[in-house]
Amino acid sequence: MATNTLNYQYNALSSLQKKAGQENLLLSKFNEVHKGNSPCFFWGKLNNPYELSRCLITLSNIVQSSFNLSPFQLALLKDPIVTAGNNQIRFEGFSHCAGVYARVDVLENGQDGEFIENGTTNVDFNTPLISELGKIKKNDELILSVGQKEVGFHKEGESFIERKVPLPTKWIKGLTTVQHYFSESDYALTLNRIQALQLFKTIPSGKVKIDYYLIKRGSKYLFSPLKAANAVCIGGIHRLKLLQPLIPLIKELKVYPQKDMQSITFTLCFNELNFVFSLSRDFWRGFSGEGAALEALIEDLPDSLVQAFDNYSYTNQEFNPTLLSFEEGIDISKIDKLATKLSAMGLLGYDLDKNGFFYRRLPFKLDRILSLNPRLKGAEKLLEENKVVITSKKDNEIEAKVAGSGVQHYVVLKGDTQKCTCTWFSKNQGERGACKHILAVKKKTKS
Amino acid sequence: MFIEELKDIVKHEKDVVPFLKKLTSKEKREFVPELKKLADIVFERRDVTEKTKWGMSYSSESTHTDKQRAIVDMARFVCFNKTEARRIFTNNNFLSNDDVIANILPWFIPKWYSDLLNETNSWGLTYEKLMLLYSNGYLEPSSELIVARLPSIIVKSSWENKEHKSFYTPEVLEEYKETLETHIWYLFEAESGINNFNYYNKFDNHKGVDDAWIYTIINLVEKQKLDREKTLIATIYTATKGFNQNLSGWFFDLLIKLNPTKEEVLRLQDEFYAALNAPHSKVVNTVLKYFKIVATDKKFKHATFVENASILLSSEVKSVVSSSLMMLDKIAKTHASSQSIVCKTASEALLHTDEKIQVRAAKIIEKYGDSTNEELRDEIEMYTDGLLYAAKEILSEYISAETEETNEEEIDAIEEITILSEENKLPVYETIDDLIFFVSQAIDNNEVYHIDLLLANLPKLNLLINSENASRLAPILKRSFDLVFITEWITQVGNIEVAAADYINDFGKMLVRKYPAELRDFWRYTVEKTKDIRHYERDNKDYSVELEKRSIPGYIYNLYRFLFIRSKEFIQKGQAFPLLSTPTHTPCWIAPAVFLDRILQYQNTNKKFDFNDYQIAIGRLPITECTKEITEKIAQIQSKELQEVLRYHFNLTSLKESKIMRPALWMQSILSKKNAEDINYFEEDLGYSLQKEMAFYTWACMSRERTFKLYDYQAGKYTNEKVTEKKLYFNEFLPKKFEYASLLTSIKDFFKGNKRKVVHQNSIYKFIRIRKQQFTTLIQPNDDLKFLLLTPNNPCVFLSQVIHNNLQESTFFDEGTRKNMINILKGLYEIWNREDYFETTYLFLATGFLCSDKVARDIAAEIWIKANSTATMNNVLLGKTLGKLQFGDYAPMKRFTDLITESMFAISTLHNKRLFELINAMISTMNDTPIRGVKKLLELFLELKRTFPEAAISDETTEKLTVWKTSKTLKAVVEKLI
Incomplete structure (x- = not known):
């Protein structure tokens, strides 16, 4: 049973200390699911400490930022998570309002160290640590330790740091939804450093409530409040200011809009390091409420398949549907649907640069993740209460009546289009995922 | 048993401590439920209604005395666990x-006491009290609590003596050794209110x-009670702690007062470099100030800089960029080996479209760079697009002719309007x-044209409905x-959507009558909900009131109301006629x-069209070329005058050749075509005034005196005060009561050969009127765009x-007016397709350039x-309008010049030429006394003039510039211009 509190228990505070002329960055870890055999995931040298420290500071700023929450809610900070394995380290985090997602990918050649164990974990990001990171200079040597290497440093099993925060429901839902959006995002353009600097100079000041569009005029890119043909749409553009300190340091900037402009992702490319930054459709809309992956979740895939996948995969490994199908003897068409479902369950992340999913199991209990979709729960309740009646079923067209509060909603599924007379659908026209009535009809027709 | 004893103590207000002392731990826990019930009674409040001379007054009072409540609080303090105590004591000062x-802590300290004090951070807990609790071992204060x-x-x-006094008491800091040894340093680590103690003597x-x-x-x-070095380091490092701008700035004020010596700056270079990453410009500027002092010193780590x-160099703050360039200059001067890298780095400042910055960077490159260095040439070439004339001249050796040519190519990313x-x-x-x-989504305001389409589609749907x-x-x-x-306020829904809901509701009532069984559940729902309406809401929310009888929120809403009523009529008659004004694109x-098909459909079924609907429709017809199809369709129109109007509209005949019987039928076409001769x-000749329809008013922007009433407390009465306001205003804007000429006067005038009296026509424009109302939004932001469209x-009215x-x-008085501006400008962008809009449209656009909202300006x-x-675009008209607005100092000039540099400058050669025309016209209508910020405008004008030496400055502008030449600040730039 999921509780409504997440209790971070760290063995020590994360810290940055100078030892033998090197800066040693220890990130204290905690995972509520998998305790692991080794207290340390990674220990080794980072090749670009200056850029990485700036990226981590920006990640910390993102985690601490909120574009629609009160200062009180802001005080209950969530920690970023780190995934280490397959020669890569990724740091992930969300803004508190779940509308901004960021990930720092240390690429294979960006580190020189030992992956003692693979896995994903929460890491403690405290203010003094961030302050210390700010002091890292270009030619400093930086050793990173995800988890404590020297076991003797603290008493085994005893937690030194304990922080309870309300269960980051939004975070977890957002973390799963954003991967789905990534998989639907296509590469649009690349800007060099100067173009990126010019572009970021055109962000309007203050909190912007209208959509802006990334357009090209002559050789310059800029943000304009008016839509042009094929322009990339950005809602709540002021959130991009979080990236401003990093732009002078980048090599290039890549832009990936989601196919229906429901999110936009910027990849800041450094040497051997990528900073992935994604914005939700608007500043008042978190990724968490989007319901993009809801339809994938109604797919009834056998637990054994999910378990087989979980056993088969290792951290940061690319998700290879064909190989899995071959190894486990499962129909390939079923495996295709699996990717979306698994990412919605928090088992897959998406790498835009490589254009594919990779395995990483979120450090939260699975039942938490599955219990977080109210629309899905609503659909299941409608089915339990027998409120869905299919009135017509032809080859490619289904009509149904679904009992709502006081009235019967009318649902039509026709080829790829699906419509409902409920308020949610009328307002959003399917842009923010299907309503519970459509989900219920779909699930009923599948069973 | 215990509870009875406690009740007695409460009742007689006895000392509760002896009673509490005798309770064991177990007894305390068992006692809690009873204690909670007692607390509910003791803390209960009762309502008090009093009659006062101002009317009835409603308040509440305690049912028990302060002392009685304090007794219960003490009992709760002793018996409650942490969760219970947190609920009770979080928002008050009881804990301290x-x-x-004095009476409880010496013999009983709850386990949660220290934790809860740290957590609740109550304002009553002063630092002195905190230290008292600490020294007695009652409290282990957290650093957060100390910082607070x-x-x-x-x-x-x-x-x-009724006077507020403030006393400076720094001696308290020396009372406890922990204060200066440990606690004071916490203030350098976490955000606090340390910067809020400005007392100014x-x-x-x-x-x-x-x-x-x-x-x-x-x-x-100074007294060496704090270590100077430690204080300096802690102060500098505050820049890395993520403090807010004010606090960060305060610590750097402290640093300036600490006045680090040159040796200290050199010794603390690493700390200063860490501060250089701070997000606040004051911090960065201060660091740069100290670095400038030591820049030429051998010990200075110039490579790190x-x-x-x-x-x-990418900072938005000009002073940071300038100081950094100065530093680079000094470094290059002192360290010859760094000159190459300094030049490459300095070139990054060329990104800024500020002449001074570009020139400073260019000079560094000119002084220390090698023009044969390919790498440096490549770097500079990347910036040539945005280089200003002066910088370009300095860097001429670095810019190849090829690059210049490429830049000359016309850049035109915007497509032609179709x-x-x-x-x-x-x-x-x-x-x-x-x-x-x-229909399901029409009232959600998803698209601006949905209401228009609803009006056309609901009658259609009506015909398809069956049981x-x-x-x-x-x-x-x-x-x-x-x-x-x-x-409650629904963000997406405007008054027009609510009116549309009324229209759908009337349709619903018809359907319920027709299909009672099928819509039984809905009907029941309406009956139930209507019952709940409170009496005072009945007028507005009476479901039974038909659309025609409902009140509208403003005069302008009449236009949509006509259309709703018209469409409802079709539904009632079971017809599916289109409205003439339904958009197709x-x-x-x-x-x-x-x-034209719609007109013919009406004609062929002998249906009369609605006059307002017709005028809106004509206003929505784009001025396009007349095709054969159009000519043929017009020929089928039987009404001679209507045919004539449309022949005129589509350029098949001239106005003078036409016979005008019903001028109102012609008006929209004349206004749409905007042919000056026709209007004249x-x-x-015909005497039909179009002044209001063309929004043709004289206007000005200048200072005016306004009188307002101010209450004088000493005199105990209102006095008239005068204030000077700079305002944009129309003359004779508000409609005057129109007086028709009597028949006799008209006859007399006819025989005397006098010109005809001006006659005002019935038109939709008379409804486009917004009356000032107090406490209500004048133009609902969800409706504004629909009115424009x-x-x-002819959007000028x-x-x-x-x-x-x-x-x-130029500033907005509320969020609604700001939204209006953005929405309407966005709408104007969409419909803008011709140069000949009347002056008021250009005036509106000009206010858009100068208003206080950046998005609107963009x-x-x-x-x-x-x-x-x-x-x-009529750049001359726009320029003159802008100049006239600035004549009265409508808005800070910087807003406009910043907009030019950020968004309008160097779009293409063509745009730069038009910009020259615009500024040229603008200067001509400005005040003889130059306003603040005009220098930048002239610098931009000069930049354009240098780019287009052949472009002529108009005589009026030359005249104005000659006047401005007398100003010391403008003299140099004006001399370069004329």
């Missing part, structure tokens, strides 16, 4: 009150103190499903019904052929209303760019 400290409590310790306030016991904490820290350092310079195309064609709904799902499918409409009818009852345009003929060919009501000043600039790309 003197009674508790320590700052206020050095100031004491009190009331003496207002202490009653001590003079010479401006900022109490800066003064205190400096004193402590060059490494960090990229971030500094008003009617397949891309912007609106969908046509025919099937019942399509119609149902469309089998009627129930499908129930959810839509319910939502529409609910919308009328919703009292986004956002509001009607394809001429479709419009219509107004002068009623008359896209609506825009004149917006200017009159919202834009008399949109105005986009309109300018688009219009110039398609040769649909």
